[in-house]
Amino acid sequence: MAAVAMSPARAVPPEGAASTSASASASVSASASASASGSSSENPADWGPQGRVLPPSMDATNSCVTCHATLTDQKLRAPAKEFVTSVHRDDRIGCAGCHHGDPRDPTVGAHKSEGFLPHPTHAEVPGVCGSCHSDAGFMRHLNSRLPVGQAALYNLSLHGKLTAAGDENAPACADCHGKHDILGPSSPKSPVNRANVSTLCGGCHGDGKRMAKYGLRTDQASKWEKSVHGQAFKRGNPNAPTCTGCHGAHAATPPEASSVGRACGRCHEEELAYFDMGPHSKGFRKRGLAECVACHSNHDVQPASSLMVGTTPDATCMKCHSKDEKPRKIADEIAGLLRGARGRAAEARAFVARAREEGLHVAGASFALDQIATAELKLRGVVHTLDPARLEGPVAAVDKAVAEARKLVDDAAQTRRVERRGYYVSLGIACVLFASLALKSLQLDRRRRGRS
């Protein structure tokens, strides 16, 4: 988690992110002017989009790396070594892309140019990165697939706001992406690769000391790992959300009670739509309850079960409605419909599985099982309306799919029975033929012996 650790040697933070960005932009401009006065900038081909002057080409030499790689001071040598694998190791970016200076100068004079930025402070980092990553023209020139809104989103995020306020605990760009050895997010080694995101976020959010200041819990990552989302992620489900799936990446902000449903609804769109039709939507909003989280929890969300609904002591409904007569009646009614349908669906699945185990080839069984699953999914969504009347349609759909699956198995079994009868008849005919021929042969034998 080196990429997450905050550098203890950071300079005193500037007063604000805006000024940081401004200073970074100013330094880039200064560098641009300086470079523009050089001979290389006279060639229009060297000019980037929107008038940005690209750093001098390092095809032939990058004196920053050449020189720093030979230094004995580990702190000064390491960046040159790390930079070898960096995604920024590009003629158009190089060391000067962030630190400025003149990489063509093989002496310490390279540091003397205006705008040279040897150690960007924690608060300066978003400005330095954003100077390129917010420039649509320049980014399109570099890599048209890259987005350009990261810095703006970051500034809106809680992390960005805290960084701008001078809080060095809050992560800036380099704390997640790395510094000199930045890799593209598709690289499995990148800390921001999807596979590493929960470790990355958990590195800070699981640190009690660091989080104490903000009064935040530290068990989110461990809870997520055990949750239905974490388990699905572990199984390789590409749709399973990690931290950024709900909280966002650059705009990472904890969803508020009123917006939790929107976060969940990005994937569970249908459930959210049905939830909005139900009585809980208004009620939760009125009482400030977090929509989906109130019943399903957040980081440790468990697989939804029909046992959540009902009037049993463990049922989720009973957390709030243990003494309310009308909701109890509705919960019972919904539980009955839901459990009945899901039970019949489970039986049908087992029925098909048993038939397959017995060697019965049920044509269309996979499609029938998919139909059951689709109907169940719909039913699970409609439950969020908490209206038993609305459940009747989906329950009927489940029952229809179940009946179709059972019919397929029954038809296959019947076909097999008929076929088997045909097999036995064929075998019987063969046996009769065998016996007749054997008798005829014996008869011939007897006749021949009689003659002799």
Next chain:
Amino acid sequence: MNAEQPRKRVREGWLSDRLGWGGISTALAKHRAPRRGFVFYLGGITLFLLLVQVLSGVLLVLYYKPDSTNAHASVERIVGEIPYGDLIRGVHVWASDFFVACLVAHLFTIVIRRSYKPPHELTWLSGLVSLVIGIGMAFTGAILPWSQKAYAQARVGSEIAHNIPLIGGWMHRLLRGGQEVTSNTLSNAYGFHVAVLPATVTLLVGLHLFFLSRKPAPVPVSEQVVDEEPGAQGEADAAKAPAAPVDDDDTIPLYPDFLYRQAVAWVGVLVAVLTLAIFADRPLGEAADPRLSSTGAQPPWYFLPFHQIIRSSPRELLGIDGAKFIVGATCFLGALVVALPFLDRKGSKLMAWAGWIVLFVLFLLATSALS
């Protein structure tokens, strides 16, 4: 009896008018065949099994799709969805096993009875080539379901073929359709299984029967072939033709006695094949996945003893690669078997050892298959 006679006359008259059946049956009746011994029916049973495979195979070809993507699914469909497809496939698979077993048994009985001796060289050679092609048909057929087992069998079988002296590399490429077992292997196997090999084996079996008709197999007591029209066999044969048929205790007329018995054997085998096809399921297995390991893969049962010997052989034998040595030695033995009619001459001591050699080979095959 009175009712039977006119019916028989009508039947024979009808057939005689159209096929000249009376002449055929009279000619057949003059040939004599051994009265005792099941081994004399093996050749006919093998031919019958070939016919069963051709008929069931034609039905399977109607639904089989010979490409690696669809092959397994098409066999699943044949077994699961096509009416009686399960039975047809079962009959085809079991008949294939019976076919190879009968071919091998037929070979052994010929060797033990020394029926290959002159003037039966051509019958012997055509039979031997038919045996090799028959095994080839069974092997290529085993690849067609493109299951994991079929894939492994293709690998192991082609690997064994790679060790054949001189033509091993060519055989390996031919069987695999390249260097590796791929969809080309399946295409090649299909082409050979449904076209090249059946056509060749039909021709060879035809020749085998033709040679047999010209020089019938020796029967235990005496050559009891009679031909009242010597011109049919040529002057030379006519001169050697035996006298009138002898209805002794060791021989019976080819028609109707022997052919009825042969028909009993055919239908008996059909009953056995049907019973196994109905009651002994031959699982298709999972579809081939080249990413899965083929460790422990075994070839079809008729290659199993051979495979086990190769597996347990030392890495090197007399300075030659162990597998190549075993396959080479087998090929040498095969060449000796081919040359048997020419080696087993009067005064030759070879056949004094033949019985022991056959017993030793049987023992080796049995112990290897069980190991």
